[in-house]
Amino acid sequence: MTSEVPRMPSENPPPVGFGKHDHKACVADGLAAAEARCAAQGLRLTPVRRKVLEILLQEHRALGAYALLDLLRDAGFGSQPPVAYRALDFLAEHGFVHKIERLNAFVACAHPGETHSPAFMICRLCDAVAEAHSMPAKGALGDAARAAGFQIEKTVVEAEGICPACVDKADA
Amino acid sequence: MTSEVPRMPSENPPPVGFGKHDHKACVADGLAAAEARCAAQGLRLTPVRRKVLEILLQEHRALGAYALLDLLRDAGFGSQPPVAYRALDFLAEHGFVHKIERLNAFVACAHPGETHSPAFMICRLCDAVAEAHSMPAKGALGDAARAAGFQIEKTVVEAEGICPACVDKADA
DNA sequence: GATCCCTCTGTGATTTTATAACATTTCTAA
């Protein structure tokens, strides 16, 4: 079976990236940045990959691979798990999307183009996700790694808590 | 079916927490700390829970719930997933073990007793895991959270890279 | 010390997430 609620774009949980933004622009910018970089680096932004990125940019929230798959099927692409996972692997490998380990879900990168170590804030009430930067090598972790002789290649930094909107709701 | 290789204690992948330590003491200390704190706080360190903690202390590496389950069965406990997950939930809730999100696996806490925000270094070659401290509220993430009005409750900080032992092997 | 209630445990079934394996197509470069 596939998931029950194919989920219309932006229907259910709340938007992502606390705070307003020009959503149309962020979809267009994200796609443009990906296209530019793929062209520059000889990467192949194939139709499935492009569609997956577009969906994640459009939805603007963390989406599980199977929810994504439903949307892919609606768009006429293959609907078996590897279709989604392979596209996500490609996009994640090149930094166009990030995996939120805590949620087993994926979000479009909010800072396309820049090389960065992302950090995420995840609302435990509404599942909204916002991307920030982290500087893993700077703090206590970096010190510990240097002291131990551990070579950091990649970091996962995810904060769980309550987003501004839900804080406000709770106060009301 | 259950997993194929029941895995004898400390057989397969390498030890954890880069560097030497008095392993017998760390098992005893971990259990003692847990018992003390459960007594102090009126928590019930039941046989299953105690066994799970003991196994994780003994193994001294990140163990998946199903690997743990095999060891639990060997020890005469129930062998259905909820048995392991419930014990792990209890232990994690009270800080006696930590979940490594990146690996979908669990490790005994290396700093029992202290309240802390753990950070982990995970070797991608040998899966060894070491626990350090992080100070999530201090760095870039804390700044971003304050700026956004996000209330951090818990953080996941996991660095993937190469541990000292594997670096040495690679140099050889 | 019987009873109630709440927590914990055991078990079967199911859901959710992810990967393996392999045939086929598509792209690219020689």
Next chain:
DNA sequence: TTAGAAATGTTATAAAATCACAGAGGGATC
């Protein structure tokens, strides 16, 4: 234009986690 590599489609399966419900145990209270 053709060989090789990369990407896709599909079937099947593995791995991780949860649901639901029945029963057992442990403390409080009367």
